[in-house]
Amino acid sequence: MYRYLVGGIAVAGLVVLGGLAWLSHNLLLAYMVALLSAALIAGMLFYRAFQKKLSSSPGMKAKSPATTTAASTREQNAMDSEVNDSQDLAELMLEQGRYALLLRPQIAASIPPQTLARAQEMLDDEMTLVPCGDTIVGKGVSDSADLPEHLDGRVVHVEGFYLDRYQVTNEQYQRFVDAGGYEQLPLWDPEIVPAILEFVDSTGIGGPRYWKNGTYPSGQAKHPVVGVCWYEAAAYARWVGKRLPTDPEWVKSGSWPVPLPGSRPIQRKFPWGEAFDQNKTNLWGSGKGGTTPVDDFADGMSVGGAYQLIGNVWEWTSSRFGAWQSSMRPLILDASMRSVRGGAFDTYFENQASCDFQSGDKAVARKRNIGFRCAIGLCDLIPDDAMQADETLDQVETYEEFAEVTQ
Known part of the structure; x- marks a missing residue:
């Protein structure tokens, strides 16, 4: 964003300089200032188009380190929360004596090994x-x-x-x-x-x-x-x-x-x-x-x-x-x-x-x-x-x- 601001100020300055040259009847200077202004504007437009195309390309989207870190943190927190909820539910079921549910194939795949071991011990004891x-x-x-x-x-x-x-x-x-x-x-x-x-x-x-x-x-x-x-x-x-x-x-x-x-x-x-x-x-x-x-x-x-x-x-x-x-x-x-x-x-x-x-x-x-x-x-x-x-x-x-x- 700051590149466009500097470029805009430069163009504005050239326009003012060209205007002064025109008023002073210095046509050569006015012509050169016009060319520089046009070149600067064209360069800004080209850079903007290139950046837009680059950011829309698959696998080439630019992300700032802060954005990437924040997204990763949110994803990890969601995963940790899901794991904690699963563990809390498994612990509650053990307290309620529902160990047999944890040992069913449909549920056991999502249960930590140590929790499954406790469920197996309860099954053998009871x-x-x-x-x-x-x-x-x-x-x-x-x-x-x-x-x-x-x-x-x-x-x-x-x-x-x-x-x-x-x-x-x-x-x-x-x-x-x-x-x-x-x-x-x-x-x-x-x-x-x-x-x-x-x-x-x-x-x-x-x-x-x-x-x-x-x-x-x-x-x-x-x-x-x-x-x-x-x-x-x-x-x-x-x-x-x-x-x-x-x-x-x-x-x-x-x-x-x-x-x-x-x-x-x-x-x-x-x-x-x-x-x-x-x-x-x-x-x-x-x-x-x-x-x-x-x-x-x-x-x-x-x-x-x-x-x-x-x-x-x-x-x-x-x-x-x-x-x-x-x-x-x-x-x-x-x-x-x-x-x-x-x-x-x-x-x-x-x-x-x-x-x-x-x-x-x-x-x-x-x-x-x-x-x-x-x-x-x-x-x-x-x-x-x-x-x-x-x-x-x-x-x-x-x-x-x-x-x-x-x-």
Whole structure:
């Protein structure tokens, strides 16, 4: 810009000088001044056109150092802000126990490695790996002593999956409530959306039936959440990036079948073995009279390390009641009935608290003795060497070994 200012002053000076020469009748001087003025103006115009053409050429646009630095700074700040927001969100999800979401392939690509490592640690601590294999579902429900063994129950293949070590607690479900889980409609099955407003606690606030003022009873943070229907359990599972286990998955995690070549697998009646022991589970005979913390009764855990699959509270599964039954005894029931497994603190008969027994209830039932735990398939997680290695977990291979470990 200053070049044009100097040039303009020079031209103005030449014009004045030419005018004086003309008035003094010095025609030669006036003619020379006119030529210089024209040359100066032409040069200015040429320089301006050249600069304009140069600045409009691709890849040749001139930018001042200050402009370039400012643009780079803005771009870097935007990138840093995006990274920080992503990290903050990931940290919040870890605090909420939603680590399984971070380990899904669609999300893991944008998560820092150290955060993924923490999510993996939480998965290993809070869930147990159940290897793929066959399991028998519906065994012993026919009430027919003369039914051939090969018709007693149905052999179902189960893919490898992770199952919560513990039943979902009041403390964990509180995070879902506080995060507005009852207002996030995409988490809920479409058919139940009109009824969500009915899922309130004893004071009319959205939450489990037996809570008050939007929170669980004092001193029961580690107790299983109860008073939640099947739809509430399914919505929570989606929120944490998991799902409810299927009936075959639940049975396999508790009975831990032993595969036999050319024969049906052998599986336990209870997670700890074949013999009933009321000291290893919270049933009516245990005398507790209510729920206990989910990490109690460690002696009754499954081979894979899942606590209280039997007792404490019944557990919702994703299957309909009557599904996977023996084809010899078809059962036609209301489609709204969902399967529950495992017995509860008020279950009296031991045969109703085995890995084989299936009960059921209305999907909208919100009872004091029904809770749930969650699962997630290996195929839904990012590949991990530790997750994939030795999926059989050193299973015993002979009946003699099975009999020895189940005594």
